[in-house]
Amino acid sequence: MGKVEPKAAPFAPKAPSHGLRSGQSVFHTKFGEGVIVTLEGSGEDARAQVNFGRHGMKWLALSVAKLTPVE
Numbered sequence: 001m002g003k004v005e006p007k008a009a010p011f012a013p014k015a016p017s018h019g020l021r022s023g024q025s026v027f028h029t030k031f032g033e034g035v036i037v038t039l040e041g042s043g044e045d046a047r048a049q050v051n052f053g054r055h056g057m058k059w060l061a062l063s064v065a066k067l068t069p070v071e
Contacts, residue, residue, distance in 0.1 A: 018046055018062045025070040031055045033070060 020026065024036045026048075034052035041047050046062040060067065 020048060020062070020067065020069065026050060026067040027070050028052070028060070028065060028067055031058060034058075036067075 020036055020039060022036050022039055025033060026036060027033050028050070031050075031052040032055070034050040034055075036048050037051050037057065038049040039046070044063045047059055048062055048065075048067065049057060049059050050067070051057050
């Protein structure tokens with residue numbers, strides 16, 4: 001008999017708890033307005049790389065940095 005492969009669960013992307021996405025404009029109290037370039041990690045380890053223009057690129061821990069989405 002052949003080897004039975006377990007069925008893979010259907011892939012359902014989970015919405016991140018922080019609600020942020022790459023390309024989104026955000027506001028930070030110290031650095032001002034910026035654009036999210038990269039998001040990585042999850043939960044307490046989630047972090048974002050944000051381009052703040054005159055302040056440059058910054059990696060911010062989302063559990064610490066209070067980023068407010070800009071409409």
